[in-house]
Amino acid sequence: MAQSQARILIIGGGAIGTSIAYHLARAGERDVLLLEKAQLTHGSTWHAAGLVGQLRSKKNLTRLMQNSVAVFDRLEAETGQAIDWRKSGSIRIAATQERLAEIRRSLTQAKGFGFEAYEISAEEAQARFPWMTVEGVVGAAWIPSDGYIDPYSLTQAYAKRRAPGA
Numbered sequence: 001m002a003q004s005q006a007r008i009l010i011i012g013g014g015a016i017g018t019s020i021a022y023h024l025a026r027a028g029e030r031d032v033l034l035l036e037k038a039q040l041t042h043g044s045t046w047h048a049a050g051l052v053g054q055l056r057s058k059k060n061l062t063r064l065m066q067n068s069v070a071v072f073d074r075l076e077a078e079t080g081q082a083i084d085w086r087k088s089g090s091i092r093i094a095a096t097q098e099r100l101a102e103i104r105r106s107l108t109q110a111k112g113f114g115f116e117a118y119e120i121s122a123e124e125a126q127a128r129f130p131w132m133t134v135e136g137v138v139g140a141a142w143i144p145s146d147g148y149i150d151p152y153s154l155t156q157a158y159a160k161r162r163a164p165g166a
């Protein structure tokens with residue numbers, strides 16, 4: 001018989017709904033029901049490119065993304081689901097002084113809580129990514145722990161997690 005009630009109900013089986021279910025299960029919560037009207041990853045998650053960028057304009061958002069990377073680092077071993085997590089690093093480029101100032105502000109904030117990120121020149125950015133042009137680029141940031149993850153597999157991995165003993 002289909003389950004008709006639960007202590008915690010989550011609506012939507014995208015990356016966010018399954019992530020909430022994952023974190024609840026990891027915290028030992030057993031009575032969680034996730035409802036999905038179509039299939040897991042049926043919404044925006046299906047369209048996502050899978051880019052993982054931690055440097056955000058708000059401190060709390062950077063911390064949230066930093067925590068996601070810590071989850072990605074262990075998720076495959078924890079669930080047995082391949083997630084194609086590739087820590088390739090990322091580059092943010094600035095084509096105006098205003099954008100560079102914003103990147104520098106984010107870098108200062110992020111470094112304040114131990115986040116590894118560096119300001120680099122346009123030429124250093126090009127050395128890491130030779131397909132870009134340096135024309136008009138006034139500066140850049142290099143974030144070594146950013147990368148790519150497969151959104152479909154990530155969602156499936158989140159959905160696999162059960163509370164200990166469940």
Ligand SMILES: Cc1cc2nc3c(=O)[nH]c(=O)nc-3n(C[C@H](O)[C@H](O)[C@H](O)COP(=O)(O)OP(=O)(O)OC[C@H]3O[C@@H](n4cnc5c(N)ncnc54)[C@H](O)[C@@H]3O)c2cc1C
Pocket residue numbers: 011012013014015016017018035036037038039040041042043044045046047048049050051052
């Ligand atoms: C083209 C594109 C590229 C993107 N690239 C990136 C990227 O590179 N990196 C990145 O971090 N983010 C990216 N994003 C953003 C990312 O995809 C979303 O932030 C993320 O997928 C949101 O997940 P979600 O679980 O909130 O929503 P969704 O994935 O949309 O999940 C919602 C789910 O709820 C279900 N649902 C809706 N209503 C009901 C209901 N009444 N009952 C039951 N189920 C319901 C839907 O079927 C769906 O499966 C991209 C988005 C798009 C569109």
